[in-house]
């Protein structure tokens with residue numbers, strides 16, 4: 559059964575989720591991504607907090623900055639996320 563919540567509640571849930579991200583599993587992240595998508599809530603900066611490949615939160619990411627790009631290497635699957643510095 560699907561619980562219906564308001565967009566405001568969904569936003570609140572997502573905010574709380576990312577405050578305690580280090581204790582979350584890839585399964586939880588998948589769920590919150592789905593929630594955000596169904597309510598069309600952009601994750602923005604929060605997307606940088608987990609690996610988009612294996613969905614593990616970046617616990618101790620090795621961050622390198624190079625030519626206007628931030629590179630974060632995932633400790634779980636070795637996937638490298640790249641972000642433009644704004």
Ligand SMILES: [Zn+2]
Pocket residue numbers: 609610611612613614632633634635636637
């Ligand atoms: Zn990964």
